[in-house]
Structure formats: structure tokens, C-alpha cells
Amino acid sequence: MAILEIKHVSKFFGGLAANSDVSFEMVSGMIMGLIGPNGAGKTTLFNCITGYYPPSRGEIIFDGHRMNGLHPDAVCKLGMARTWQKVRPLAKMSVVDNVMVGALCRTNSLKKAREMAMEKIHVVGLGNRVKFLAGSLPIGERKKLEVARVLATQPKLLLLDEVMGGLNPAESEEIIQLILDIKNIGITQMVIEHDMKAIMRISDRIVVLNSGEKLAEGNPQEIVSNKAVVDAYLGGE
Amino acid sequence: MRPFMHNMRGTSTLPVLLAVVAVAALFLLPNFVESTYALHIMILIFISIIMGSGWNILGGYTGQYSVGHAAYFGVGGYTTIILMQYRHIAPWYGVWAGILVAVAIALIIGTICFRLRGPYFVLASIAVAEIFRVTALNLKKLTNGAEGILITDIPPFKIGDVVITDFMSKVPFYYIGLVTLIIAIFATWMLQNSKLGYYFQAIREDQDAAHSLGINLTIYKNVALACSVVFTSLAGSLYGLYVGFIDPSTVLALDLSVQIVMTCIIGGIGTIFGPVIGAVVLVPFSEALRSNMIAQAIIDSGLVSENSGFGFFLKEQLSHAHVLIYGILLVVVILYMPDGILGFVRKLTSKRRKEAI
Numbered sequence: 001m002a003i004l005e006i007k008h009v010s011k012f013f014g015g016l017a018a019n020s021d022v023s024f025e026m027v028s029g030m031i032m033g034l035i036g037p038n039g040a041g042k043t044t045l046f047n048c049i050t051g052y053y054p055p056s057r058g059e060i061i062f063d064g065h066r067m068n069g070l071h072p073d074a075v076c077k078l079g080m081a082r083t084w085q086k087v088r089p090l091a092k093m094s095v096v097d098n099v100m101v102g103a104l105c106r107t108n109s110l111k112k113a114r115e116m117a118m119e120k121i122h123v124v125g126l127g128n129r130v131k132f133l134a135g136s137l138p139i140g141e142r143k144k145l146e147v148a149r150v151l152a153t154q155p156k157l158l159l160l161d162e163v164m165g166g167l168n169p170a171e172s173e174e175i176i177q178l179i180l181d182i183k184n185i186g187i188t189q190m191v192i193e194h195d196m197k198a199i200m201r202i203s204d205r206i207v208v209l210n211s212g213e214k215l216a217e218g219n220p221q222e223i224v225s226n227k228a229v230v231d232a233y234l235g236g237e
Numbered sequence: 238m239r240p241f242m243h244n245m246r247g248t249s250t251l252p253v254l255l256a257v258v259a260v261a262a263l264f265l266l267p268n269f270v271e272s273t274y275a276l277h278i279m280i281l282i283f284i285s286i287i288m289g290s291g292w293n294i295l296g297g298y299t300g301q302y303s304v305g306h307a308a309y310f311g312v313g314g315y316t317t318i319i320l321m322q323y324r325h326i327a328p329w330y331g332v333w334a335g336i337l338v339a340v341a342i343a344l345i346i347g348t349i350c351f352r353l354r355g356p357y358f359v360l361a362s363i364a365v366a367e368i369f370r371v372t373a374l375n376l377k378k379l380t381n382g383a384e385g386i387l388i389t390d391i392p393p394f395k396i397g398d399v400v401i402t403d404f405m406s407k408v409p410f411y412y413i414g415l416v417t418l419i420i421a422i423f424a425t426w427m428l429q430n431s432k433l434g435y436y437f438q439a440i441r442e443d444q445d446a447a448h449s450l451g452i453n454l455t456i457y458k459n460v461a462l463a464c465s466v467v468f469t470s471l472a473g474s475l476y477g478l479y480v481g482f483i484d485p486s487t488v489l490a491l492d493l494s495v496q497i498v499m500t501c502i503i504g505g506i507g508t509i510f511g512p513v514i515g516a517v518v519l520v521p522f523s524e525a526l527r528s529n530m531i532a533q534a535i536i537d538s539g540l541v542s543e544n545s546g547f548g549f550f551l552k553e554q555l556s557h558a559h560v561l562i563y564g565i566l567l568v569v570v571i572l573y574m575p576d577g578i579l580g581f582v583r584k585l586t587s588k589r590r591k592e593a594i
Binding site: 029050052069072073074075076077081083084088091092093097100101102104105108110113136150153160 | 431432438442445446452507
């Protein structure tokens with residue numbers, strides 16, 4: 001069953017089409033990779049899906065709800081959560097408080113929120129950082145904190161915007177494991193990533209964007225052997 | 238929990254203990270202090286703490302730096318006093334009316350201004366307060382314009398037939414101020430340990446992140462503003478009743494808005510006791526400046542001769558320069574104690590603790 005349907009979505013900034021006529025579907029439980037060269041419109045598409053921009057044209061259907069015009073907070077309440085390419089820790093709050101803010105989306109009790117938060121903190125492996133200020137964490141742990149925080153909102157669909165960006169290979173490997181663990185819990189994920197090896201490993205399907213348009217869609221094997229994709233990345237003729 | 242250690246929410250037990258002792262002492266104080274001047278200063282400090290705590294909810298916890306809180310201070314004060322003076326409604330009802338009016342106005346303004354972020358919000362808040370000042374100046378039928386309203390007398394406070402107080406001395410104002418400030422501090426503490434407090438701080442730290450975590454920015458910013466305005470309005474009513482006079486250039490002035498913000502910045506923004514420390518430092522300081530006490534002290538100490546040009550300047554001009562000195566003080570605090578006095582002390586103690594380990 002499709003959990004997310006993107007139907008002919010376009011987004012214009014003035015005369016510039018950041019996304020034009022993008023359509024694809026996501027099945028519950030899958031990991032969808034979203035790749036494309038810089039400026040292909042990946043993050044814009046994320047922003048349209050999560051309510052930061054209304055799409056100029058087209059429709060986004062999530063779990064039976066039409067998402068057009070919904071604000072990010074309503075999107076989150078419906079069960080869709082995103083992380084940010086540039087991490088956004090609540091710097092002067094502790095790690096547990098950061099994650100509790102996410103958990104408070106589902107409960108009014110601080111006690112319950114703290115329990116939920118602690119559980120997610122252990123899932124991402126920040127158990128020894130609970131009382132540290134978020135602003136004091138190194139980049140790798142900040143990325144994990146972002147994931148813990150969105151997990152605490154109990155999403156059905158998770159959108160991860162370059163969670164491996166700026167990480168060393170060991171840290172990337174931890175995040176890959178984390179993404180696969182999250183898949184095992186049953187949460188559907190859409191992942192923007194530049195690390196091709198990683199994205200080929202984790203994705204069930206991949207959508208390739210180029211200059212705002214959908215260039216290709218398929219499973220990882222189909223994508224690596226697709227001539228249009230190779231041209232887009234290597235520059236073609 | 239071990240004593241003197243920071244607990245989960247960053248408040249420690251030692252200050253709480255100190256606060257309890259301080260409150261007990263404050264309740265007994267009027268029995269021992271004869272000087273009305275001392276009581277006067279205390280009442281001003283109390284009012285300053287109440288309005289500082291109010292601002293702190295919006296500015297300190299939610300990160301929305303309003304430099305127009307005089308608007309709500311003035312609206313609260315004017316509502317209470319107009320109702321008392323022209324409609325003969327006793328102030329202990331009028332105060333609530335003042336809060337209602339101030340909150341209603343705040344929500345309208347908030348809905349419009351909270352679309353703006355950062356410096357643009359600050360500018361809008363200043364503009365709003367100025368609109369209120371000019372309106373009060375010109376609505377002569379209601380506010381008596383620039384002449385202000387002089388309170389003729391406050392009806393005695395009775396329960397049944399028993400007169401509790403007739404408001405003839407400063408003592409009743411002292412106790413009302415003290416109780417209100419305790420409520421303000423307690424409310425801040427409750428807030429800090431609630432879902433609202435978490436949401437407010439998330440908005441302060443990163444609006445976009447907060448938004449994506451399911452926080453409706455417009456609603457929660459308005460809630461913060463409403464909580465904030467309750468205490469600002471209360472402080473305004475109390476001030477008007479205590480001074481017995483209200484006019485636009487004192488209760489609706491930019492000066493006052495800045496003073497409210499200063500109280501919090503100097504004490505420590507986003508902390509429960511920040512406004513308390515800010516008020517305790519700032520009120521006596523500005524009073525000493527205004528009454529020329531500091532200039533006199535410098536001359537008496539022999540550092541500067543009274544007959545020299547500088548001495549003359551100090552004596553004649555220093556009291557007029559209090560705004561300038563506020564400015565210098567603010568710069569010094571921001572440069573050397575960016576988290577206010579409370580943040581500075583905390584840093585020192587935590588450094589010492591680390592060295593001890």
C-alpha cells in the first residue's frame with residue numbers, strides 16, 4: 001500500500017522551476033533513496049512534502065491525507081518527520097530535553113515524554129550523552145540526536161536529509177546500521193544522500209532528480225546501469 | 238538528591254533554600270523597618286521583579302525579544318485606574334479587568350507581529366508600544382492625555398465588614414508586591430517544568446526545528462505572550478495604584494520597555510531568578526543615580542574635588558545621565574557576562590567545581 005504519493009509536484013521560485021512534474025509512490029516499510037547532483041531539487045522536494053513550502057502544482061498524499069497547504073507542525077502530527085541537512089540542535093537544551101520536545105508531540109506528560117526520549121536516545125546510541133548540552137556535541141552525535149528527536153515524534157514516515165554528510169566512514173557506518181534498524185522497526189524512510197555506496201546498500205528503490213525533474217526511478221541495480229543517470233553524474237556529452 | 242547539586246532541570250537546591258529564608262525575612266521586614274524610603278525602594282524592586290519575570294517568559298524562555306512591554310504595563314495600569322477613578326470599581330476587581338484587556342490586546346498584536354522574526358519583531362514591538370503611548374496622549378476623554386490621572390483615593394479593602402487595609406501606608410503595597418512576585422516566580426518555575434516550557438525553549442533555540450517537531454509557532458508564541466502579559470499588566474496596575482498617578486510618559490514610554498529588558502539581561506535571561514537579581518541590582522542603582530547619591534559619594538570620598546570642573550559635572554549632570562549610564566552598564570554586561578550576573582556566577586561555581594574534581 002502506498003504510504004506517500006507524489007503526484008505531478010512542481011515548485012517554482014519566480015521563474016525557476018526547482019521541481020517540475022515530479023511523481024512517484026512509496027510503499028509502506030521501504031527505504032526510498034533520493035539522489036541527484038547539487039541543485040537537483042532534492043531538499044526543495046523535502047520542503048514541499050513536509051509543509052515548509054506549498055507545492056506550486058500537483059498533490060502530495062500521505063497516508064490518505066492530502067498534504068497541500070498543511071503546516072510543518074500538522075505534518076508532524078500526522079506522522080511524518082524530517083531531519084535537516086544542516087543540523088538544528090536546540091543548543092542550550094540537554095540531549096534528553098531535545099528528544100523530549102519531539103516526544104511531547106504525542107503526550108502531555110513530561111514523565112512519559114522522558115521515558116520515550118530515553119528509549120530513542122538508546123536506540124541511536126547516545127546513552128552516555130543524556131545530560132550534555134546539545135550544542136556541545138560533535139557533528140556525528142548531533143546527527144544522531146536529530147534522528148532520536150524525530151523518532152520520538154513516532155513517525156510513520158521519516159525523511160532524512162543527508163544524515164551522513166560530513167561524517168567519517170566509521171560514523172557513516174553507524175548511521176547506515178541505524179537506518180536499517182529503523183527499517184526493521186517498520187518505519188518507512190526517504191533518504192537523501194550523496195554517498196553512492198551507502199545509498200545503493202540501504203535503498204529498496206531510488207529516485208534520481210536532475211534539474212528539478214525526475215530522471216529515473218528503479219531499484220539500485222537499474223539505477224547504476226541507467227545511461228541517463230550516469231550521464232547526469234559524469235557530465236555526458 | 239544530593240544537596241547543592243544541579244538536578245535535571247538545572248535548578249539547584251541551594252538557591253531554593255536561600256529563597257525560602259529570604260521570603261521569610263521579607264515577610265517580617267516591615268515590622269522592623271521604620272524608614273518609608275527603604276520600603277519605597279523595596280516596593281519598586283518588587284514591581285521591577287514582577288514585570289521582569291513577565292518579560293522573561295516571552296523574551297527569556299521563548300526568545301521573542303519584545304522591547305514594547307511598556308504597552309501592556311500601561312494598558313494594565315490605565316484600565317485599573319480608569320475603572321477605579323471614573324467607574325468606582327475597586328482595584329481588586331479592576332486589576333483582573335486590566336489583565337483581561339492587556340491579554341486581549343496582546344493576542345491581537347501577537348497574531349500580527351509574530352510573523353516577524355528577530356530584529357524585525359523587536360522593531361514591531363517598539364512601534365506597537367509607541368502607538369499606545371500616542372493613543373493614550375490623544376484619547377483625552379479616557380486618559381486625560383498628557384496630564385495623566387491623579388488617584389484621589391483607593392477604597393479600603395474589606396472582607397465582609399472587616400477592613401483589612403485602607404492603603405494609607407506603604408505596607409499594604411509592600412505585601413501585595415511581595416505576594417505577586419512570589420506568584421510570578423512560582424509561575425515561571427511551573428512553566429519551566431511543563432510541556433509549555435519545553436515548547437517555549439524549543440522555539441527560542443530554533444524556530445524551524447521546533448515547527449518540524451509538531452509545535453504550532455503562532456499558537457505557542459501567543460501563549461507565551463499571554464502568560465508574559467499577565468504579570469506585566471499586574472505590575473502596571475500595582476505601580477499605578479502605588480504611585481497614585483499615571484501618565485503616558487511614565488507607564489507607556491520606551492524608557493520603561495528598555496528597563497524591563499535590562500532587568501532580565503543584567504540578571505540572566507531565561508532563568509527563574511534572573512529578573513530578581515537584575516531588579517535588586519538595577520533599581521537601587523538607578524535610584525542612587527537619580528538622587529545624586531553616587532555623585533555625592535564620589536565627591537565625599539575625596540577622589541574628585543567638588544569645585545573642580547569634573548566634580549561640578551558629576552553633581553549637576555550625573556543624575557540626568559542615568560540612561561547613558563544604563564547603556565554603558567548594558568554594554569559591559571553583554572561583553573563580560575553574556576548570560577547575565579546569574580550565568581556569570583554559575584560559570585564561576587561550575588569552574589570551581591571542575592577544579593575541585
